[in-house]
Amino acid sequence: MRPLIAGVSAAGLVAALTLGSAVVLGRPSGAPAASARPAGAPGSGIAGLQARLREQPRDASGWAALGVAYVEQARVTGDPAYYPKADDVLRRSLREAPGNDGALAGLGALAAARHDFHGALRHADRALAANPYGQRAAAVRVDALVELGRYDQALAAARRADSVRPGVPVFTRLAYVRELRGEVREARRVLELARASATERGDLAYIAAQLGELAWNDGDLGRAGREYAEALRVSPGHLPALDGRARVRAARGDVAGALADRAETVRRLPLPRHLTEYGELLESAGRRDEAERQYAVAAAWTRIAKANGVAADLETALAAADHGDPKTALRAARAEYERRCPGPGVRQCSVHAADALAWALHVNGRDAEALRYARQATATGYRGAMFRFHLGVIEKAAGKRTAARRDLAAALRLNPRFSPLWAPRAGAALDDLGGAP
């Protein structure tokens, strides 16, 4: 555990904890141990690998496998304490076998998990130079390119990985690149392929939740609900599915059910996005005071992040833009944009970073500037009602009434209930403009 951050007053921390009545960090019990070896194999899972490495401390691939298992464990549990551990054992692996591709791929995965996407790309490239057939390194490379907004390269990397080492890790990435490019049918097809070849519960849950996401983005509540339920059936408590089910329940008017899911999500992983969505649901249900408490926790998170010297994140930027300090939001969004958009001369840019920056500029009243980024966020064809809504609102504020009318209508057409708080506001804004064109 790293030392507690300077700059955070104890009072602030206590306040954050008190305010966030739902915020209790609990590691989900019985979280699946990551397996680098086949399930049930001797030495599979973290405990098995640790035991094996106590006996055989010079086993470089064992150290690499343990490092990757730690990164995976952090993904599943949301516990960042696994990252320094992963770092230690991956470097240990490299000391035992310099340049081994397993450890390099693991360092790439770790860097990506810590949002150092340039570092992830470097490590993945080194791993692939050592072993061009490595599936994990290829997956990390696709992840890094996606997050950096280099979607054409990401697609090329995913297709290459598919041609040499097809499998669930590659299929899920290929599907995401397709989705970001607006190729929804292809994304769905590839995810169905992944489902047909998956056997592990964690894989099956992830795939179902992604299919739920595609259906949600298409406004297909029935299908989305079925997929999230399937994910929760194969892996009870699967967080992305819980998050998705909350959205579907809210969209269907099951406010109590949605609130229960949101409270559980926040209890499990109190990230700004989850806190904000919980707050927005409370706000839409007329429980403004409780909503404010969730927003306050999200804001406290941002302050601690800043004090910690940690780069604020996209979702922090969005949370601050809507329910916090606009200046904080803009700083965070700009930093994120610079990190994820490779600079002048590069055509492509992370749609998420562009959307966050557009929205942060908007809440700071800089709509003319915001317009460019909001357009960038929707340029790939990615079907996200929220992005389209942001574009429409910015267009309206910038005096572009026709475009605003078109895009607000498009957001509601994509998914008429994309947010309990924002969908009604999109409707109101559209009415204000004279209704759908």
Added chain:
Amino acid sequence: MPTLQTSRARAAALAAAGGLLLASASAGLAPRPGTASSHREAPLISGQPQYDNTDVYAFVSPDRPDTTTLIANFLPFQDPAGGPNFFKFARDARYDLNIDNDGDSLPDLTYRFRFHDRLKNANTFLYNTGPVTSLDDPDLNFTQTYDLTLIRRVDGNVHSVRDIAGHAPVAPSNVGKASMPDYAGLRAQAVRAAGNGVTTFAGQADDSFFLDLRVFDLLYGANLKEVGNDTLRGYNVNTIAVQVPTRHLVKGNDPVIGVNSTVSRLTASGEYAQVSRLGSPLVNEVVIPRGKKDAFNASTPWQDARFAGFVTDPELPKLIEKIYKIPAPPGPRQDLVQAFLTGVPGLNKPARVRPAELLRLNTAIRPVAKPDRLGVLGGDKAGFPNGRRLTDDVVDIELQAVEGELLGTKNDLGDAVNANDVGFGKAFPYVAQPHSGSDVRGAAKPGARASGASATKDGEQVNLLNAGAVEDAPDGDGGPLSALPVAALSAAGGFALAGGLLWWRRRRPATGRHGN
């Protein structure tokens, strides 16, 4: 002692809990970069063992010597009680048994298995809904069938494709006694006579490989203390097997065939990519370095020249020399080239051969009544590296070969696991019955030989260095293999011939070391 420490221990525990609480709070709230996830984090580690090819066997069928049996295993480490799992073959894969019968390293025949799933009752996720008495029992909820095709190639190009079996049933996972009271009866129904004298099988089986996987770990840690534990004891695999009239497999007058198994997997673009390849056992572990394994798995024997350096200049004996001070035999290792790439002249080398990693079987060598676990090293030329039988102790054979046994440098390296934990069958498909889901894990099956880490031999601790030894017994008759042209071997080795026996000398029979 415990009483005295109680209060202090409790205080320590409280302090620790307090620290943990604080730590948790900070972990929960401080948005370290990784926790503040805003990108889609997909699984890094996916369980995909169905495509993992573990072992290949090729031998002249002992009970039907005019036929040859080919077996390949997949999906390792199935915990029999780990259900309700469908230990199924992947339906988006092609499972191939490839035969090269003219030595050019290109497959001339491929027996291709493709699997299909069927779930009778989609409303339950139970494997079976009642006791299962036949393969078409309605209570067997999840079933697989397979189509078997024979692909003939000329110069590597597909010449013809013939259906051998369609909708053949796969023997199910052995769920347990209550669900499958007569599993052997069920499995027997999955042995099918197909056209043209071919018999086929696909289904669950005991993992026929027996070894102490830590033998390879030991090389890292220089820790000799534990051998003799069959790591694969109690685990099942999925097996495909065919028994084919030998005359259908060979070409012309050359009785030698080269065999391997490959798995190709459907890509998102609709092509197939080869993801697993296996011929000789342990080549991945003993010969191919870590970083090249994925490339090896994706490659074809035609390209094997690029791996030749790992055979002529192998890593393993250097490791052993570093750790155990056993001098590595001098290179380049032509002896290993013969064992792994070309076949041994006079034994299993094709008339014209392109060096390639294939399991080479001389189908003209008759099966023996009492196979020696050390195969050719034990004077039994019907065994590994002439093909591979289920009982061949390939770990000991390869360790000894790598340390120069083929060059006349006697050694007794071994892992002290000399036989499988379950007896093999006397008839096709020969692989042992799978462990049942009702078995207690780790419990010895009837007929299983005792094995353990504390094995001793003549009062001496058994370890890696002596575990491959065989008991003293009178020498044989000088060896049935004395006629082998060994000059090629000796040229590379530079050692004295002793009675014309060389490494092929008749080893003493391994009495008492066989499990069955």
